[in-house]
Amino acid sequence: MEFSSKLLEQAVNEMSQLPGIGKRTALRLVLHLLRQPKEQTLVLSNALQHMRNEVKFCKSCHNISDNELCEICSSHNRNTEIVCVVEDIRDVMAIENTSSFKGLYHVLGGKISPMDGIGPHDLNIDSLVKKVREGTVKELIFALSSTMEGDTTNFYIFKQIQDYNVFTSTIARGISVGDELEYADEITLGRSIVNRIPFETSLKL
Ligand SMILES: [Zn+2]
Numbered sequence: 299m300e301f302s303s304k305l306l307e308q309a310v311n312e313m314s315q316l317p318g319i320g321k322r323t324a325l326r327l328v329l330h331l332l333r334q335p336k337e338q339t340l341v342l343s344n345a346l347q348h349m350r351n352e353v354k355f356c357k358s359c360h361n362i363s364d365n366e367l368c369e370i371c372s373s374h375n376r377n378t379e380i381v382c383v384v385e386d387i388r389d390v391m392a393i394e395n396t397s398s399f400k401g402l403y404h405v406l407g408g409k410i411s412p413m414d415g416i417g418p419h420d421l422n423i424d425s426l427v428k429k430v431r432e433g434t435v436k437e438l439i440f441a442l443s444s445t446m447e448g449d450t451t452n453f454y455i456f457k458q459i460q461d462y463n464v465f466t467s468t469i470a471r472g473i474s475v476g477d478e479l480e481y482a483d484e485i486t487l488g489r490s491i492v493n494r495i496p497f498e499t500s501l502k503l
Contacts, residue, residue: 358371359403360422370403375400378434380436381402381403381437382399382402382403383426383439386406398492401439406422407420407422426455433463435464437465439466440469467496469491470490
């Protein structure tokens with residue numbers, strides 16, 4: 299793509315770093331901003347910067363939060379002995395929408411993917427293992443998407459914690475292989491948590 303302006307090119311390049319935004323879409327968005335009053339761009343960039351600077355991650359489950367502990371972790375109505383392991387914050391939102399789960403979460407922040415250069419230490423796994431080691435967790439539910447990366451991540455965590463006294467389960471595969479959790483409908487996702495199966499059984503399937 300040939301640009302008549304270096305400034306335009308730079309803005310398009312930055313915009314196209316966002317997921318799902320190709321160069322053409324980036325150009326369309328940037329040209330849209332150029333047609334808008336300058337203040338509009340300022341409002342947008344301030345909102346992004348404010349969000350980036352102010353947002354916190356719960357120190358226990360790594361969910362996005364306005365406080366040190368998120369609302370779920372600080373609630374008295376949750377079962378603190380069951381922890382549902384999810385890939386990202388969107389999965390917490392999806393599972394919360396089902397109203398089928400009253401335990402706590404642990405947000406990994408992704409899944410192990412050597413192809414993308416994401417190893418176990420890039421994820422919030424150590425803090426999960428520490429929680430299990432401390433003995434307060436009785437059951438871990440693996441609720442990652444059933445992709446190869448999801449399975450690898452489950453297995454890696456399972457290996458880390460199998461010597462501790464914790465029951466591991468995985469959500470029932472009402473969710474078809476490869477499906478991302480956030481796209482599952484609420485009833486299917488709710489059922490798959492209620493009908494979860496022991497993790498070791500899932501390895502034999
Ligand atoms: Zn939390």
